[in-house]
Every structure is written in structure tokens, then in C-alpha cells.
Amino acid sequence: MLTVRAPATSANLGSGFDVFGVALDRPADVVRVEKADEISIEVTGVGSQYIPEDPDKNTVGAVAEALDAPARIEIDKGVRPASGLGSSAASAAAAAVGLNELYDRGHSREELVPIAAKGEAVVSGDAHDDNVAPSIMGGFTIATDDGVTKVDADIPLVACLPDIVVSTRDARRVVPETARVEQLVETVGWAATLTTGMHRDDPHLVGEGMNDTVVTPARAELIDGYSRVRDAALDAGATGVTISGAGPTVIAACEDGDRRAVGTAMIDQFNAVGVEARVYQTEIGRGATLF
Numbered sequence: 001m002l003t004v005r006a007p008a009t010s011a012n013l014g015s016g017f018d019v020f021g022v023a024l025d026r027p028a029d030v031v032r033v034e035k036a037d038e039i040s041i042e043v044t045g046v047g048s049q050y051i052p053e054d055p056d057k058n059t060v061g062a063v064a065e066a067l068d069a070p071a072r073i074e075i076d077k078g079v080r081p082a083s084g085l086g087s088s089a090a091s092a093a094a095a096a097v098g099l100n101e102l103y104d105r106g107h108s109r110e111e112l113v114p115i116a117a118k119g120e121a122v123v124s125g126d127a128h129d130d131n132v133a134p135s136i137m138g139g140f141t142i143a144t145d146d147g148v149t150k151v152d153a154d155i156p157l158v159a160c161l162p163d164i165v166v167s168t169r170d171a172r173r174v175v176p177e178t179a180r181v182e183q184l185v186e187t188v189g190w191a192a193t194l195t196t197g198m199h200r201d202d203p204h205l206v207g208e209g210m211n212d213t214v215v216t217p218a219r220a221e222l223i224d225g226y227s228r229v230r231d232a233a234l235d236a237g238a239t240g241v242t243i244s245g246a247g248p249t250v251i252a253a254c255e256d257g258d259r260r261a262v263g264t265a266m267i268d269q270f271n272a273v274g275v276e277a278r279v280y281q282t283e284i285g286r287g288a289t290l291f
């Protein structure tokens, strides 16, 4: 049996809707694959009771189909589903890397990205690459129709996951259909600033670029306490705060020594509105690892 660990990810980062993503050092899914005559899936771990084992409904089933790689697939979930931490993508990324190796398909990591994204289409109706790209390749990724550009960045992060469920499918329904030209201009500025920050390992530039006036305000309505959590994190030293992926996780960039204070401030504010939450003090990490 072959084992793969694929990390949680945070997509969008404010200004990079459906384009930017980062691999998080933790949490992660662990997927084991073994050749078989047909696809079978077993799911254990965090939130496994909400994850279908039917290959037509699980992201890894679509990946096995796309690679023509029937297998017995065991998923040990470390990333809670419907979290905004790329839970469905972590399993898909791990399966893509594992099955590619198991069947010696010879795809590069970049070539595996659109294959793993077929799994995302199963759950959200849309094959966006921004979670699977960093989960497979690691670092900060820019995923466009032309491919994936990766930067190995070193930025401290805090991800605060409240005990609320927001499905990507629902969160995509509230995305506005249009934006004003001024919003386009400011978004380009923030995205360029964030990308420069990643190249320089500068949490201040990254934080400055974690801004968005189009998608994030619409989605914030789905997350109880979002504004107060964001304000408290900034007061505690965060350099930027936004919704992670489709939410409900809230992600903050900060200096190394500020992670604990930022995390505590975020949990306190979720608790103040009656929502339990947990924090991952993390950083940008590596992509899927084969064992």
C-alpha cells in the first residue's frame, strides 16, 4: 500500500479569488492506495461521517476515474470538510499523487493539478484549481488557465476554524456577478502587493494584499462574528486577515512571534458570539508527500 500526506490549503487570500492558494504546514489528510479491480473508498477521521464513500460523490473517485487507476482508497481526514481549508481538495491531491505513482502514469506535479481539480467539480460544481494546486505543489501558487506558478514562500499564518459549516457550493452562490472598474483596479494593486510579499517573505506586504471588496464582503455574511474576529486579529498584530477559501475559516498573516496572540484574539471573538472555534498556528508548507 502506498501512503500520501496532502496538506490543507487556503485559497483566494482576499485579492486572488479562484487564483491564489497556499499550502498550510498543518492540518493534512493521509490517503492510502492499493491496486484493485474497482474503485472502493473508506473514510475515517475528522468529519468522516459527513463524507460519502460512493466513488461518484467523493473527490478521490473522480481522480481515480480520470487516471484510469482503480484502487482501494483509504482516507484518514485531518482536514474538516466544509471548512474553507481545502478539505475536499486535500483528499483529491493525495489521491492524484498516490495513484499516479501506483500506476506509474508519469504525470508531473503540475500536470496532476487539473486531474485533481476534477474531484473539486464533484463537490462544488466547478473545477477550480486554487486548492489542489498548493496541496500538490506546496508553497504559494498562482493557478490560471495557463497553468500554475509556484513561489516557495515563508510566511507565518493563523487559521481559525469556527464550529460553523459553509459549503463551497453555497458560498459560490453569493459571489456577485459584476464588479466596478475601481474595484478591479484596487484588486490588481492588492494582488501585486501580495505576490511581491510572497517573493520577499514579507508578512506585511502579504497582509496588505489580503484585501478584497468584491467576494469577501458578500461571504462574510455567512460567518457569524467575522468582522469582530478580523478586527481583533488586526489589533493583536495580524498584518492581514481574510476568509480562507469559501469559509468559514478566517486566515491571518503575521510576524512569527505574534501567532499565539492573534489566534487567541480570534477564538475569543468567535466565543463572544457563541461560536466554538479552534486555531491552527501554522505557516506556508510543502505539497503532498509520498511515503
Ligand SMILES: Nc1ncnc2c1ncn2[C@@H]1O[C@H](COP(=O)(O)OP(=O)(O)OP(=O)(O)O)[C@@H](O)[C@H]1O
Pocket: 009, 011, 050, 051, 052, 057, 058, 059, 060, 075, 080, 081, 082, 083, 084, 085, 086, 087, 088, 089, 091, 092, 123, 124, 131, 166, 167, 168, 169, 244, 245, 246, 247
Ligand atoms: N474526500 C473528501 N473530503 C472532504 N469532503 C469531501 C470529500 N469527498 C466529497 N466531499 C464533500 O465535499 C464537501 C466539502 O467540500 P467543500 O469544498 O464544501 O469544503 P472544503 O473543501 O473544506 O472548502 P474550501 O474548498 O472552501 O477550502 C462536503 O459536502 C463533503 O461531503
Ligand SMILES: N[C@@H](CCO)C(=O)O
Pocket: 011, 012, 017, 018, 019, 124, 128, 130, 131, 168, 171, 172, 245, 246
Ligand atoms: N476559490 C474557491 C475556493 C473554495 O473551494 C472559492 O472561494 O469558492
